Amino acid sequence: MPIAIIQSLDHEGRGVTRSAEGKAVFVDGALPGEEVEYSVVRKKKTFEQAEITRIIRASAQRVTPKCAFFDKCGGCSMQHFDSNAQAAAKQRVLEDAFWHIARLKPAIIYPTVVGAPWGYRYxxxxxxxxxxxxxxxxxxxxxxxxxxxxxxxxxxxxxxxxxxxxxxxxxxxxxxxxxxxxxxxxxxxGDTExxxxxxxxxxxxxxxxxxxxxxxxxxxxxxxxxxxxxxxxxxxxxxxxxALTYSMPEFDVTMNFRPNDFTQVNIPINRVLMRRAMQLLDPQPGERIADLFCGLGNFSLPIARSGATVIGVEGSDALVARAAENARANGLAERTEFYAANLFEATEDSMAAFGKLDKLLIDPPRDGAHAVVSALGEDAPRRIVYVSCNPASLARDAAVLTYEKGYRLIGAGIANMFPQTSHVESIALFERD
Structure with missing residues (x-):
C-alpha cells in the first residue's frame, strides 16, 4: 500500500497528498504533516479517495475523538483534530478560496469567532x-x-x-x-424550550x-x-x-421561531458573530440598510435597534411573515420593511427598486449571492458585509465585487459555527469609494 506525507487539508477536512502519478489523493482522517499508509477506495481520472490503514508518524495536533461513534457516524469529520487547530485550518481554507478562485487576499484577517467545541448543536x-x-x-x-x-x-x-x-x-x-x-x-x-x-x-x-x-x-x-x-x-x-425563542441580549432582541424555521445551529456563536457583523457594518441612525436573505430577521432587528431603517428581503413568504412578527414583538416595526423576493433572480432593476441604500448585509445559503452582486449598479451602497457558509461561493462573489463593481476586500475571518466538522462559516467586509 502507498505511503505518503499529508500536505494539507481540503474543504471537507480530508488530508491531501499526491500519488506517484501526480494525482491528488484525499485521505479521510489524515492530518497535515502526518506520514500515513493509505488504501485507495475510489479512483477518478484526476484524483483518488482513500482511507488510512496505518499512521506511521502522527501529528502533534492529533487527539483522541471524544465520541465513541466517531469512526462510523457521519455527523462529524474532525474530532481527531485539536479544536484550536481546526479553526486555524478553516481560516486557511477561506484564504485559499479567496486566492485560488478570485486571486484576492484580505487586507485584514479578523480574529476567529470561537465558542464551546461540544454540545453546541441546537x-x-x-x-x-x-x-x-x-x-x-x-x-x-x-x-x-x-x-x-x-x-x-x-x-x-x-x-x-x-x-x-x-x-x-x-x-x-x-x-x-x-x-x-x-x-x-x-x-x-431554544433559550427555554x-x-x-x-x-x-x-x-x-x-x-x-x-x-x-x-x-x-x-x-x-x-x-x-x-x-x-x-x-x-x-x-x-x-x-x-x-414559543421557541432565542435572544441576543446585547441588542435587546428576542426572536420567536417555529421548529422547522431556518435558524443558526450554534446560538452562542450566532451572538458573537452578530457583534462582529454590527461592528463591521457600523449602522447609524437615519441610514437605509438592506438585509438580503434575511430569514426571520436575525440580522435585521439588531441593525434596526441602532436606529437605521432596514429593508429585509427573503425568498420564503413564511419567514418574511415571521420576521415582521418579530419586528413588531421587539418594538421595531417602524424601522423595518420585509419583502418576499427570489434573490437568485435579482436584476439591476429589482435591486434599484429598493431605493438608495447606504449599506448592505448579505447572508445567503451555500449557493451564494452571485445574482445580487452582479446586479449592483452605479448607486450601490458603499459598504457590504457578507456572511457566508461556503468559502467557494464567497470567493466567486468577491471577484465580481472587486473586479467588476469597484469594491475592495477590506477583511475576512471565520466563525467556528460547527466545531468538529469541516463546515466553514465566515464574514467579509467590502468597501468602495
Missing part, C-alpha cells in the same frame, strides 16, 4: 430507521459515505439533554404501531399519541408531528406550548 435533523437485524430502531446521523443510520446511543455535539435522550427516542419509536413509518426527527432547542418534530408518513393511533405524550412529559420537551411538508407540523404535547 438544531439538528436526525434519521430514524427500523432495522430488525440490528436490534430494532436506530436513531442518529447517517454513517460516513452511506445512507445507513449510525447505531449510536449518544452524541457529543448535541446539547447533553438531547444526547441523553437518544436511547429513549429509540424506545418510544420502537413502541409505536408503525415504527417503520417515522423516518426523521427534527430537533430545535426544546422541540422534537417526529415526521410521520401515516396517521398515528391514539395509543401511539399517548406514548408520545408520555415521552414529552417525562423529558420536559415539546413533541410535534409533521405528516407532510413543514407547514403541516403541529404540537401534540403540551396543549399550550410556549
Amino acid at each position: 438544531r439538528a435533523r436526525i434519521g430514524v430507521r427500523h432495522v430488525p437485524s440490528k436490534g430494532g430502531v436506530l436513531v442518529g446521523f447517517h454513517e460516513k459515505r452511506s445512507s445507513y443510520i449510525a447505531d449510536m446511543s449518544s452524541c457529543q455535539i448535541l446539547p447533553p439533554h438531547i444526547s441523553d435522550m437518544l436511547p429513549q427516542m429509540r424506545r418510544v419509536i420502537a413502541g409505536l404501531s408503525v415504527p417503520d413509518r417515522v423516518p426523521q426527527i427534527e430537533i430545535a432547542v 426544546t422541540v422534537l418534530v417526529f415526521r410521520n408518513l401515516v396517521e398515528l393511533s391514539d395509543d401511539d399519541l399517548a406514548q408520545l405524550r408520555a415521552f414529552a412529559e417525562a423529558n420536559a420537551v415539546q413533541v410535534w408531528l409533521q405528516p407532510a411538508g413543514p407547514a403541516t407540523a403541529y404540537c401534540v404535547h403540551p396543549d399550550a406550548a410556549p
Whole structure:
C-alpha cells in the first residue's frame, strides 16, 4: 500500500497528498504533516479517495475523538483534530478560496469567532430507521459515505439533554404501531424550550399519541408531528406550548421561531458573530440598510435597534411573515420593511427598486449571492458585509465585487459555527469609494 506525507487539508477536512502519478489523493482522517499508509477506495481520472490503514508518524495536533461513534457516524469529520487547530485550518481554507478562485487576499484577517467545541448543536435533523437485524430502531446521523443510520446511543455535539435522550427516542419509536413509518426527527432547542418534530408518513393511533405524550412529559420537551411538508407540523404535547425563542441580549432582541424555521445551529456563536457583523457594518441612525436573505430577521432587528431603517428581503413568504412578527414583538416595526423576493433572480432593476441604500448585509445559503452582486449598479451602497457558509461561493462573489463593481476586500475571518466538522462559516467586509 502507498505511503505518503499529508500536505494539507481540503474543504471537507480530508488530508491531501499526491500519488506517484501526480494525482491528488484525499485521505479521510489524515492530518497535515502526518506520514500515513493509505488504501485507495475510489479512483477518478484526476484524483483518488482513500482511507488510512496505518499512521506511521502522527501529528502533534492529533487527539483522541471524544465520541465513541466517531469512526462510523457521519455527523462529524474532525474530532481527531485539536479544536484550536481546526479553526486555524478553516481560516486557511477561506484564504485559499479567496486566492485560488478570485486571486484576492484580505487586507485584514479578523480574529476567529470561537465558542464551546461540544454540545453546541441546537438544531439538528436526525434519521430514524427500523432495522430488525440490528436490534430494532436506530436513531442518529447517517454513517460516513452511506445512507445507513449510525447505531449510536449518544452524541457529543448535541446539547447533553438531547444526547441523553437518544436511547429513549429509540424506545418510544420502537413502541409505536408503525415504527417503520417515522423516518426523521427534527430537533430545535431554544433559550427555554426544546422541540422534537417526529415526521410521520401515516396517521398515528391514539395509543401511539399517548406514548408520545408520555415521552414529552417525562423529558420536559415539546413533541410535534409533521405528516407532510413543514407547514403541516403541529404540537401534540403540551396543549399550550410556549414559543421557541432565542435572544441576543446585547441588542435587546428576542426572536420567536417555529421548529422547522431556518435558524443558526450554534446560538452562542450566532451572538458573537452578530457583534462582529454590527461592528463591521457600523449602522447609524437615519441610514437605509438592506438585509438580503434575511430569514426571520436575525440580522435585521439588531441593525434596526441602532436606529437605521432596514429593508429585509427573503425568498420564503413564511419567514418574511415571521420576521415582521418579530419586528413588531421587539418594538421595531417602524424601522423595518420585509419583502418576499427570489434573490437568485435579482436584476439591476429589482435591486434599484429598493431605493438608495447606504449599506448592505448579505447572508445567503451555500449557493451564494452571485445574482445580487452582479446586479449592483452605479448607486450601490458603499459598504457590504457578507456572511457566508461556503468559502467557494464567497470567493466567486468577491471577484465580481472587486473586479467588476469597484469594491475592495477590506477583511475576512471565520466563525467556528460547527466545531468538529469541516463546515466553514465566515464574514467579509467590502468597501468602495
